Amino acid sequence: MTLREFLATMRHRWMTIAAATLVVLAATAAATLSIPPTYTASSRMFFSAEAPANDETGESGGVYVLTPTDLTTYIEVLGSPQVVAAIRDSIGLDPGVGFTVRAATAGTSSILDITATAGSAETAAAVANEAGPQLAAVALEFSPLLANNGQTVSATFISEASPPGRPSSPDVGRNLALGLLFGLVIGVGLAYVRHSLDTRVRDESDIADLSDRPVLAALPFDKGSLERPLVMESAPYSPHAEEFRRLRANLLFVDVATASHSVVVTSALPSEGKTTTAVNLAIAMADAGSRVLLVDADLRNPSVAKTMGLDGEQGLTTVLIGRATFVEVAQKWKDTSLWVLPAGQVPPNPSELLGSTAMERTFAELTEHFDYVLVDSPPVIPVIDALILNKLTGATLLVVSVDRIRKRFLAHALKALQTAGAHVSGFALNMVPVSGPNSYYGYGYGYHPYGSSPDGAAEVPPRKRRDVVREPQPVPEPTATEGQLDGTPQWVELPTRSRR
Ligand SMILES: Nc1ncnc2c1ncn2[C@@H]1O[C@H](COP(=O)(O)OP(=O)(O)OP(=O)(O)O)[C@@H](O)[C@H]1O
Numbered sequence: 001m002t003l004r005e006f007l008a009t010m011r012h013r014w015m016t017i018a019a020a021t022l023v024v025l026a027a028t029a030a031a032t033l034s035i036p037p038t039y040t041a042s043s044r045m046f047f048s049a050e051a052p053a054n055d056e057t058g059e060s061g062g063v064y065v066l067t068p069t070d071l072t073t074y075i076e077v078l079g080s081p082q083v084v085a086a087i088r089d090s091i092g093l094d095p096g097v098g099f100t101v102r103a104a105t106a107g108t109s110s111i112l113d114i115t116a117t118a119g120s121a122e123t124a125a126a127v128a129n130e131a132g133p134q135l136a137a138v139a140l141e142f143s144p145l146l147a148n149n150g151q152t153v154s155a156t157f158i159s160e161a162s163p164p165g166r167p168s169s170p171d172v173g174r175n176l177a178l179g180l181l182f183g184l185v186i187g188v189g190l191a192y193v194r195h196s197l198d199t200r201v202r203d204e205s206d207i208a209d210l211s212d213r214p215v216l217a218a219l220p221f222d223k224g225s226l227e228r229p230l231v232m233e234s235a236p237y238s239p240h241a242e243e244f245r246r247l248r249a250n251l252l253f254v255d256v257a258t259a260s261h262s263v264v265v266t267s268a269l270p271s272e273g274k275t276t277t278a279v280n281l282a283i284a285m286a287d288a289g290s291r292v293l294l295v296d297a298d299l300r301n302p303s304v305a306k307t308m309g310l311d312g313e314q315g316l317t318t319v320l321i322g323r324a325t326f327v328e329v330a331q332k333w334k335d336t337s338l339w340v341l342p343a344g345q346v347p348p349n350p351s352e353l354l355g356s357t358a359m360e361r362t363f364a365e366l367t368e369h370f371d372y373v374l375v376d377s378p379p380v381i382p383v384i385d386a387l388i389l390n391k392l393t394g395a396t397l398l399v400v401s402v403d404r405i406r407k408r409f410l411a412h413a414l415k416a417l418q419t420a421g422a423h424v425s426g427f428a429l430n431m432v433p434v435s436g437p438n439s440y441y442g443y444g445y446g447y448h449p450y451g452s453s454p455d456g457a458a459e460v461p462p463r464k465r466r467d468v469v470r471e472p473q474p475v476p477e478p479t480a481t482e483g484q485l486d487g488t489p490q491w492v493e494l495p496t497r498s499r500r
């Protein structure tokens, strides 16, 4: 995984990272708040020994510096029950109130830094201030030499302890910072694991892992698709319609290589958007002036006629069983160069019918009369119809519903197509999220599912696509003469049937 892919994955999984970070942060905050606060106060004291005054002359005995050994002994003695009890008594602490006190020499001098910790700021300061004098009081017991000489030990304040304003423990800021860091690390780890275990197709990189064929378009998720499936007509200036034009342009580009001029539109599993894609792509191709025929060859679940609001009673199956000619059952789509051949009656043996010589003959005839023939078909995995149709068309457009289909199903479909010798022209990602971290349609894209007007469309800023999506191919828009079959095109006169 490259750094760029890693960052893209983290961006896509930002909710996992955020959730893990918040949980760890909340747990850290709760744990921190549950710890009783403790306060620390420090004092600094100078210890010295004083000799008794001369009884005869009355002269002072003098002040002596204590040896480091004496100071080390005092430090050891400070935590003893005797000194602790003396401190407790002198400041009047209840037996239940706990504290700790310790000391350290400041260099080699006779100075001790005394630090006390307690549950209240006042207690900590009082203990730190009282420890020195109490230690001096018991010092002679532990310095026999001094005691023999009749000397006394005194403690003088260099700096007194005062009650601290904030507890020394817990350190809320440090704990929260550590919690944040720990949460982020856990979140990134979880995001990576989730990404590794993610079995669904998310973006173009997942397609690239399975096939070297290009992604020709990323059709956005359009929640109005069910009510208004013909986005090329209901919202011709929307990004969704624009993406169908891009699909058209890229498909023509690929078609130059295959020169098949007929494409079967299929998917690995049902309901990935084959019919919606085929219908809109056909309208987009006709918009560009090409003579297009859309054939509904999904003889198991025909839906082209229903999607377009046409009469679907008669169609392909009617022609195949010889009850009518193509000219009698094909329907012209409005005032365009698109013709639609619905499926007709659902037969009991769809695969046999599609694989029959009658179908081969009919299809060969149809391709002669049109620049492009688009064939809507059943999905690849449940039935073999799409594989049979590919033999007729020579090119396959695979619709892939993003975030829905699992990679193994797509891999399975690709394997089936490969085994059958089918040529996959490319992929149309469908139902691509239009917002959120997994969106191909980033900020500033101005996604308006239903568009507004040609003027409004002109104001739509240039799209920002994710890095994983290839830049649109520099393919010129098709013209009326583009993609024509060899020789002079024959323009059939077909009757226009009234729409329902
Ligand atoms: N880009 C899209 N955004 C949102 N919904 C979509 C999109 N494309 C298709 N749909 C919806 O998905 C459903 C299935 O679409 P469609 O009938 O085109 O799929 P299909 O692959 O032809 O299904 P079947 O396998 O049954 O023939 C429909 O309800 C359609 O409105």
Ligand SMILES: [Mg+2]
Binding pocket: 274, 275, 276, 298, 301, 303, 376, 377
């Ligand atoms: Mg369909």
